[in-house]
Amino acid sequence: MRHSSNTLVDPAAAASSGLFEQPVPRSLVHRASVSEVFLTSIHPDGPDRFLISAQWPRQHSFYRSRHGFHDPLIFAETIRQAGLIIGHAGYQVPLANPFILNGMEFDITPEGxxxxxxxxxLMLEARCENIQRRGERLLGLDxxxxxxRDMVRVGTARCGFTCVSPAVYRRLRGSAAGAGTGAGTGAGAGAGVDVGVDVGAGAGAGAAPLRDELPPPVAPELVGQESAGDVVLSAMDRPGSWLLRCDPDHPVLFDHPVDHVPGMVVLEAMRQAAFARSGSRPLLVGCxxxxxxxxxxxLPTEIHAAPEPARADGTVxxxxxxxxxxxxxxxxxxRVRPDSGA
Structure with a gap:
């Protein structure tokens, strides 16, 4: 997987090795739809280290490329999927076990x-640390x-997760745990939660009920979207605050049934709020x-966003x-780069 100089394989060698021929099994990244799987392989790269390959499509139904750039949140979703496949393929966590994600940090360059x-x-070098076990069972790691991309480092990320059994998850969630047949990454009790998918279930079956009617969306162009169906914010009468609108029929944000608001929905809402507060066409470069x-x-969810003074590098x-x-x-x-053309 590496040259003797300890650099990643060159793009031509990676392509000829078959790393990008097909997605990994969707169960390894807790996705119901094959089209939502961005990882294509995982290989050990030393103790507690892994090389993961990924492919981003030129265009995606939700994470749309605009103005010559991929959507930055496709990187966030790739990071999420990387943690899941590390747990399952690297540490033999059972597919049905929920992962509790404590948070996510990333930075990515416009070139990336x-x-x-x-x-x-893309190639992801993953290094695992702070590994916690009980016997042979993985409890969590960072x-x-x-x-x-093309042998050039264009981004970094840091995450950590805890693994719990389905029984523990049911105790944590109480009656809410039965609201869906599976769950996606979301804001959790001290963490975000990602539960293994029942890959035989339909994407809309068994989803927890929401309010009878969604609140009206803000204008798509105000939050960097093209379709009202992709807008997850509704206006409130306070500047810098919005009401979250969750559509359980959205094929990407609600890829499969859930018992809570998925974390990627929360992150998308925050990105849209930051877009609305940051001027013309900002590019998200850090989180x-x-x-x-x-x-x-x-429950109603309020989203709040407040820009701070620009940093020396021009990001806000x-x-x-x-x-x-x-x-x-x-x-x-x-962190956004204003007026970047993205």
Whole structure:
């Protein structure tokens, strides 16, 4: 997998090795739809180290490429999937076991997001640390990722997860655990939660009920979207605050039934809020998020965003939070590059 110089294999060698021929099994990344699987292989690269290959399509139904750039949140989803496949393929965590994600941090360069004339082939170097076990069973770990494109490092990420059994998850969630036949990554009790998918279930079957009617979306162009169906914010009468709108029929954000608001929905809402507060066509280039508790589907969720002064590198930090009943369920800082053309 590596040259003797300890650099990643060159793109031509990687392509000829078959690393990008097909996606990994969808169960390994907790996805019901094959089209939502971005990883294509995983290989050990030394003790507690892994090389993971991924492919980003030139265009995606939700993570749309715009103005010559891939959607930055396709990197976030790739990071999420990397943690799951590390747990299952690298440490033999049973497929049905939930993963509790404590947070996510990433940085990526505009060059890493640039869309070319073919799908983007990427390599992720993953290093696992703070590994916790009970006997042979993995309890949790932290993982760091270096993202390479054409042998150039274009991004970094850091995440950590805890593994629990289905029985423990049911106790944690109580009656809410029966609301769906599977669950996706979301804001959890001290973490985000990702539960193994019942891959035989339909994507909409058994989803927890939401309010009878979705609140009206803000104008798509205000939050960097093209379709009202992809808008996850509804206007409130307070500047910098919005109401989260969750459509359980959305084929990507709700890829399979869930018993809580998926974490990628929360992150998307925060990205849209940051977009609305940051001026014309900002590009998301960094994120530092923590998930504090479950975001319940049956409760209104407020999304708050407040930009801070620009940094020396020209990026603008936007402090974001999601709250239910006055309690913060997730919070963090997004970094955007204003008027980047993205």
């Amino acid at each position: 997001l640039a869309r070319g004339g073919a799908p983007a082939h 993982y760091r990722i270096d993202l390479y 530092a998020m923590e998930f504090l508790r479950y975001a319940e589907l049956g 930090p936007v402090r974001v939070a999601a709250a239910q009943n006055g309690d913060i369920v997730a919070q963090g800082v997004l």
